[in-house]
Amino acid sequence: MANELSVERRKAQIMVSYAMDNITKETQKVLQEYLQEKHFESLAKIIAYLELDYTKADEFLQAYDYDTRDKIFELSRKFHKTDEAVVAEADHIVKTAGVSCDDDFQIIKENLPAGGRDFAKDAVHNFRTTTPVLKQKLDKCLFEIKDIVYLRDLDIQKLLRDMDQRQIATILRYESEEVQNKIFRNMSERAAKMLKDDIEMMGFISQSRLDACRARMINTILRLEASGDIEIFTKENFGEL
Numbered sequence: 173m174a175n176e177l178s179v180e181r182r183k184a185q186i187m188v189s190y191a192m193d194n195i196t197k198e199t200q201k202v203l204q205e206y207l208q209e210k211h212f213e214s215l216a217k218i219i220a221y222l223e224l225d226y227t228k229a230d231e232f233l234q235a236y237d238y239d240t241r242d243k244i245f246e247l248s249r250k251f252h253k254t255d256e257a258v259v260a261e262a263d264h265i266v267k268t269a270g271v272s273c274d275d276d277f278q279i280i281k282e283n284l285p286a287g288g289r290d291f292a293k294d295a296v297h298n299f300r301t302t303t304p305v306l307k308q309k310l311d312k313c314l315f316e317i318k319d320i321v322y323l324r325d326l327d328i329q330k331l332l333r334d335m336d337q338r339q340i341a342t343i344l345r346y347e348s349e350e351v352q353n354k355i356f357r358n359m360s361e362r363a364a365k366m367l368k369d370d371i372e373m374m375g376f377i378s379q380s381r382l383d384a385c386r387a388r389m390i391n392t393i394l395r396l397e398a399s400g401d402i403e404i405f406t407k408e409n410f411g412e413l
Contacts, residue, residue: 184286188295191276191283196303202269203262207232215244217261220251221305254304262305273306281313289410300398311394315404317347317386321354322409323393327402328358334392339385341370342377 203218207229219229226245233241251258284292296314300307320328332340332355344352344367356364396402 181286181288181291184283185288185291185295187283188280188287188291191273191279192295192299192303194276195273195306196299198271198273199262199266199303199305202266202271204232206265206269212240212244212247214261216247217251217255217258218265219245219248220255221253221258221262223253224248259304266305273309277309277313280310284313285410287410289405289407292410293405311390315390315393315397317343317389318351319404319409320351322404322406323354324403324406325358327396327404328354330396330402331389331393332358334396335389337367337370339388341367341374342382342385343389345371345374345377346382 200222203222207215207218215233219232224232229245229248230241233244236244284295287295296310299310303310323331340355344355356367359367393402393404397404
């Protein structure tokens with residue numbers, strides 16, 4: 173039985189690694205092609221995103237004279253791969269090129285938990301570092317509202333401190349009893365009662381508002397996870413170490 177589990181875990185790890193590698197290669201390919209035809213600042217930002225040295229950058233700038241190549245490369249040194257403007261530039265190019273990698277992201281979503289916690293944490297960290305342009309799309313694979321039941325109580329309490337109670341009530345109105353109870357258990361009796369009353373008294377909630385509140389909670393969870401304040405790769409959700 174142990175051997176079977178080990179084989180399944182290794183298979184999941186290989187599938188996730190393969191999918192992440194495909195995504196990274198596809199985005200890099202599109203960005204490299206872009207280098208050959210766009211204006212200087214855009215070129216400089218993509219050079220920064222790809223972290224190219226002068227020799228490698230020069231290979232993609234053959235259409236320009238030597239002085240122009242030097243100017244573009246010098247401009248690229250003002251940027252960093254994770255700068256908001258750099259990621260935004262790369263994101264625009266990737267989206268314009270129609271890169272989605274939906275199949276690969278589905279593979280990640282289905283196999284990441286089976287790969288184990290250590291593998292999941294390392295794989296996600298490496299992907300966020302090498303391919304920040306698709307970080308948000310990866311984040312959607314990592315956590316859904318229903319996964320709140322896997323968070324530790326202390327982490328739930330940190331989340332609640334960062335969320336508006338009205339937003340929490342909006343979300344919980346449409347969530348399972350299990351999710352609701354997980355939240356209520358991590359509040360004082362008085363606060364839990366007030367939240368339950370808010371849920372009961374709520375009128376019509378538009379889908380756009382519900383989606384916005386859910387997105388706010390997910391983004392808060394992922395922000396706290398990225399900063400090391402909470403742990404989403406729990407043994408309940410991602411297996412034993």
